[in-house]
Amino acid sequence: MGAEQSKCQTGGGSKGGTRPAHCKGKQQTKHRNMNFNERKRVPLGAANINVCIIKGDLTIEKSDVIVCTASKNLDLSRGRASKALLEKAGSMMKDDCEQQYPDGIEYDEIAVVNAGNLPCKKVYFVALPVWGTGHDEQKGLETLLKKCIKCASDNNCESIAFPALGTGLLKYPADKVAHWTLQYVEDFSNSTPNTSLKYVNIIVFYQDNASFNAFEQEARSRSSKSSQGGASGGVKAKNAIGMRSIVSRQMSNGGGDGRDSIGNINVSIKVGELTSFQADVIINNTQEDLQLDSGALSNAILDAAGPGLQEECDECYPHGIQGGEIASTGGYSLKASRVYHGTLPTWNNNKSASAKKPLCRFICNCLKQAERDQFQTLAFPTLGTGSPSYPARISAQTMFECIKKHQNTCSNTCISDIIIVVYNKGDNWKKIRAAYEQELSKALDHDSDDEEDEESNNKAMYRLLEMAAKNSLERTVAPPKGTKDWFKHQYKTNPRSPGYWTEFTDNKTLKDWRLDCDDVRPKRILVDQQTFDAVKKVALETWQKQHVGQGRDAKGLDSLNYSNIRITKVERIENCELFEKYALKRQDLFHQASKQGEFTRLDKVKGSSGKIMTTSSIPKDSALSRDIHLEINEHYMFHGTLESVVDTIIKQGLDCRLGGASAMFGQGVYAAESSTKSDQYADPKTNRTSGEKKMFLIRMCLGKMYVVNQPKAFARAPCMQCYMDKCSCTDNSFFDSVVGDGGWNFREFVVYDRTQVYPEYLISYVRV
Numbered sequence: 001m002g003a004e005q006s007k008c009q010t011g012g013g014s015k016g017g018t019r020p021a022h023c024k025g026k027q028q029t030k031h032r033n034m035n036f037n038e039r040k041r042v043p044l045g046a047a048n049i050n051v052c053i054i055k056g057d058l059t060i061e062k063s064d065v066i067v068c069t070a071s072k073n074l075d076l077s078r079g080r081a082s083k084a085l086l087e088k089a090g091s092m093m094k095d096d097c098e099q100q101y102p103d104g105i106e107y108d109e110i111a112v113v114n115a116g117n118l119p120c121k122k123v124y125f126v127a128l129p130v131w132g133t134g135h136d137e138q139k140g141l142e143t144l145l146k147k148c149i150k151c152a153s154d155n156n157c158e159s160i161a162f163p164a165l166g167t168g169l170l171k172y173p174a175d176k177v178a179h180w181t182l183q184y185v186e187d188f189s190n191s192t193p194n195t196s197l198k199y200v201n202i203i204v205f206y207q208d209n210a211s212f213n214a215f216e217q218e219a220r221s222r223s224s225k226s227s228q229g230g231a232s233g234g235v236k237a238k239n240a241i242g243m244r245s246i247v248s249r250q251m252s253n254g255g256g257d258g259r260d261s262i263g264n265i266n267v268s269i270k271v272g273e274l275t276s277f278q279a280d281v282i283i284n285n286t287q288e289d290l291q292l293d294s295g296a297l298s299n300a301i302l303d304a305a306g307p308g309l310q311e312e313c314d315e316c317y318p319h320g321i322q323g324g325e326i327a328s329t330g331g332y333s334l335k336a337s338r339v340y341h342g343t344l345p346t347w348n349n350n351k352s353a354s355a356k357k358p359l360c361r362f363i364c365n366c367l368k369q370a371e372r373d374q375f376q377t378l379a380f381p382t383l384g385t386g387s388p389s390y391p392a393r394i395s396a397q398t399m400f401e402c403i404k405k406h407q408n409t410c411s412n413t414c415i416s417d418i419i420i421v422v423y424n425k426g427d428n429w430k431k432i433r434a435a436y437e438q439e440l441s442k443a444l445d446h447d448s449d450d451e452e453d454e455e456s457n458n459k460a461m462y463r464l465l466e467m468a469a470k471n472s473l474e475r476t477v478a479p480p481k482g483t484k485d486w487f488k489h490q491y492k493t494n495p496r497s498p499g500y501w502t503e504f505t506d507n508k509t510l511k512d513w514r515l516d517c518d519d520v521r522p523k524r525i526l527v528d529q530q531t532f533d534a535v536k537k538v539a540l541e542t543w544q545k546q547h548v549g550q551g552r553d554a555k556g557l558d559s560l561n562y563s564n565i566r567i568t569k570v571e572r573i574e575n576c577e578l579f580e581k582y583a584l585k586r587q588d589l590f591h592q593a594s595k596q597g598e599f600t601r602l603d604k605v606k607g608s609s610g611k612i613m614t615t616s617s618i619p620k621d622s623a624l625s626r627d628i629h630l631e632i633n634e635h636y637m638f639h640g641t642l643e644s645v646v647d648t649i650i651k652q653g654l655d656c657r658l659g660g661a662s663a664m665f666g667q668g669v670y671a672a673e674s675s676t677k678s679d680q681y682a683d684p685k686t687n688r689t690s691g692e693k694k695m696f697l698i699r700m701c702l703g704k705m706y707v708v709n710q711p712k713a714f715a716r717a718p719c720m721q722c723y724m725d726k727c728s729c730t731d732n733s734f735f736d737s738v739v740g741d742g743g744w745n746f747r748e749f750v751v752y753d754r755t756q757v758y759p760e761y762l763i764s765y766v767r768v
Contacts, residue, residue, distance in 0.1 A: 044189050045190040047189040053216055054203060061161045062120065067162045068085055070127060076094060081163060085118065089116030093113055097113055107135070108144070126144045131171040141166065145180070157197065158197060158198045158199065159199040171480045175214045178218040182218050262443065263407035272421060272422075278377075279419055280377045282331065284341045305334045313341070319529075324361045327342075359398045363383065392428070396439035420436060482631050484593070487594035494510075497574070526572075553681065553685075556688040557679075557680065569763075585755040586701050601630070602739065633703055633737075636698070637749055638673070638698070672749065673749065677746040679693070698759045698760060700756065704736045706739065
């Protein structure tokens, strides 16, 4: 067995893992809500009410009372959370609402209803107004908190669970909600020391990192103020934004607990089998096809975890993974919540500098994924020292460089402990351990030297701290989405890549990537299964089989006798240069919106026939919905193209100057909301075939849209005053795009600035 072997367990977690949301088949809970005694607790007030903050699922929460937002008329099918509760509770909850509250509730009222099949005793439904609509939001939220907590206490309940009230579609700022919620809990605890309430559980939706971080930060602040942050089960205190931690030296051959600290992260080097260590996440180096029985380390993990681990890999990642990607699965019979699987190429002695990059990317992506998942402890093998044949010194050096890099770019990291496990079999394990201990010592000595010089470099340090704080605040603190202040914030922020990119990640700006990275050539990356399913859904739901072969651009297709398409592959295009240009153009639209507010959406524009089909088909929890800004009419659209020009588009983007002079609306970049329309351009009209074809799913900033129902060859989007593309109006402003909506088979979407589009996904498909 290779030198990279080991095992782990969640801090208080069960042995069974959880599947990603996109996996179907065997019924498993997406996110397990921890038992009360497993949760981190912050006791507040005289009654020592324990506040617990976790990412979880309200429908499986075992608190005595669950609080949930709903519409004022108590139509539980309208809200995401209330709908989920209704589906789990059964019809008796709906019947109870209708019988007890036939007229619904007001904003300052609560509806107390039976829980049905839910694992709680009662459900309290509350209604909140949208943020910024003229109500006193703070008073309203505090009134509801007071009524819910008092009602639970009066009924001798021991626990009550709240979501992050109002932080979703209602646009309440997460930091304010966190502050108001915990402040009232503390006030109630002080005023009612004999209350029956022991737990107030904040159950944050698993994808809502902003709310989770806001509540954790508020809890840490109150824990620190009450001098209870160091108590068992309390929330771990962390450094302020931009501040640099002092490195503590506790060498494994000396006193202490055998751990060294890099910033806030404790690092320990252990000897044994990875599958015998306890952590939240275990890291596995395996093959690209995710067949776990083909490598020594992954086979050991599979044996310890059980066959369910391989089944999940096959089901959720049928296409496997590529270098740099991380596959996240459950831990099953391991002592772990999750397993992160990655792959490494064989070490190349002739290209040692570039050969380190895959290892660095693997480690950094694991740390970043753990940050997203809010895990605290990770167990790594000595990556690469087995069959990939990485030198132990390179493996160790890269590991500690990546940990320091992560600490520096994420000073408020949730990661507290990293265990590096040296597999104690074979001839070289002692050399590997020595290499890791030596490189760790070097890393810590380097930090110690930095500290000795710190006093003489105070001014420089404060400048760096100021820049770090500004950078961190820029990325994490934003006004309520959709407000003019939010648009200003978006305009001032340095452009970064989307958070789901894996090659050119969002841990630094696009400018920094282009300045610092030796290789910024565009990358084609096979997407994960969830994104594949999302793109597939949009393509198939916008397919209009009744129009196959119809229209002048569909000439020759009717002879192929097909009615649909089958998606075979989806690749994400990561092109730093193109996306930076696109992001800067998008910021121009943010600037416009900071003065006039959100742009009018298409279904509200005069002459439009309705909403955009692609946007209506996008799954709400997919990558396609995470970094798209409908407030400025940014949408995903289809663009069909010949395979011979795919590589050119990936490198150079879509160029309106190459559009045909005879196009209906002039020389622009054309896109479609229907995959059927784009399919018409996938091969020449004179040579239609049934072989594999390509189309792009592109981002398109439509901004202010001009709807026209007759063909007209524009040189640019027209003036908003005279509706002409060539005009002599003074102080004029122009539309940003043209929408051809004249009752044809398909609408046309056109922009005349190539920076308004970005070809993000390349879809491979066949006609069936």
